[in-house]
Amino acid sequence: MLVAFSISPAATSPDGSVSEAVAAAVRVVKESGLPWELTSMFTTVEGEWDEVMAVVKRAVDVVAEVSPRVGLVLKADIRPGFEGQLTAKVDRVQALLED
Incomplete structure (x- = not known):
């Protein structure tokens, strides 16, 4: 299972930056x-349902410690039997682009 998620804390510094809270997550x-994998918009994690969701929950909890409000966007690719x-998904597309 792949889960891409984005945690959006309320601003935690006077300049509106949320970098420290996101880094904690x-x-x-x-x-x-x-x-x-970390990208500019999402963090993607791979594993079994329970372990991935536990990581997402812990990440939200860490951000909630410093932010009075937390938004969460989550997208999952549930494909049993594939690791x-x-x-691999990116590699398959890259291979097609090289043809």
């Missing part, structure tokens, strides 16, 4: 040991 993902799709 990404740190949770990094420390989970699951395969993951390594974090990179």
